[in-house]
Amino acid sequence: GEDVEQSLFLSVREGDSSVINCTYTDSSSTYLYWYKQEPGAGLQLLTYIFSNMDMKQDQRLTVLLNKKDKHLSLRIADTQTGDSAIYFCAENPNTGTASKLTFGTGTRLQVTL
Amino acid sequence: GAGVSQSPSNKVTEKGKDVELRCDPISGHTALYWYRQSLGQGLEFLIYFQGNSAPDKSGLPSDRFSAERTGGSVSTLTIQRTQQEDSAVYLCASSLGWTGELFFGEGSRLTVL
Numbered sequence: 001g002e003d004v005e006q007s008l009f010l011s012v013r014e015g016d017s018s019v020i021n022c023t024y025t026d027s028s029s030t031y032l033y034w035y036k037q038e039p040g041a042g043l044q045l046l047t048y049i050f051s052n053m054d055m056k057q058d059q060r061l062t063v064l065l066n067k068k069d070k071h072l073s074l075r076i077a078d079t080q081t082g083d084s085a086i087y088f089c090a091e092n093p094n095t096g097t098a099s100k101l102t103f104g105t106g107t108r109l110q111v112t113l
Numbered sequence: 114g115a116g117v118s119q120s121p122s123n124k125v126t127e128k129g130k131d132v133e134l135r136c137d138p139i140s141g142h143t144a145l146y147w148y149r150q151s152l153g154q155g156l157e158f159l160i161y162f163q164g165n166s167a168p169d170k171s172g173l174p175s176d177r178f179s180a181e182r183t184g185g186s187v188s189t190l191t192i193q194r195t196q197q198e199d200s201a202v203y204l205c206a207s208s209l210g211w212t213g214e215l216f217f218g219e220g221s222r223l224t225v226l
Contacts, residue, residue, distance in 0.1 A: 042217030
């Protein structure tokens with residue numbers, strides 16, 4: 001079955017790094033995603049990683065994938081107040097076709113001054 | 114605008130009434146999804162439409178929930194005989210490609226009194 005788990009809350013100080021973790025159970029997932037939800041808004045794709053990669057970097061964002069442990073993490077360097085949001089990881093177990101994603105419970109990131 | 118549009122943005126109804134929620138996907142997107150986001154919960158998949166294929170209704174929580182998509186575009190989610198546990202934000206998303214980038218609307222917040 002498909003089950004994606006995340007911790008519910010993370011608080012960091014502005015300028016520090018944030019690390020948000022996610023575990024998933026479907027080993028057939030070919031893509032894994034991080035979405036961001038700002039208050040009162042829908043989700044927005046932040047970044048994604050293909051399952052044959054173990055790391056992807058995009059400016060302040062670093063995604064690490066450990067397929068053996070089915071563990072995904074998102075690191076945000078130099079965290080800013082504008083990064084305060086809920087972050088969802090998601091998996092897509094199918095290949096070649098658009099299909100439904102399974103989302104985690106979301107991690108609320110609070111950035112303090 | 115060019116994004117996913119949902120209406121109404123807020124709906125307050127009495128227990129036992131029927132409600133309809135509407136979603137206008139991005140033009141040309143063949144896939145459309147409905148998710149439900151309850152307070153403190155992650156995103157719960159409800160239903161998925163892909164082109165002319167039969168919809169994947171595996172996430173609908175009961176037979177009080179139904180959805181249709183007319184002409185491969187606009188979708189309506191109908192909840193009959195609403196219950197208080199139906200209170201949630203109902204999110205619609207659409208997608209085109211196989212990378213699984215879903216574009217979300219801002220959601221319809223349903224409150225059942």
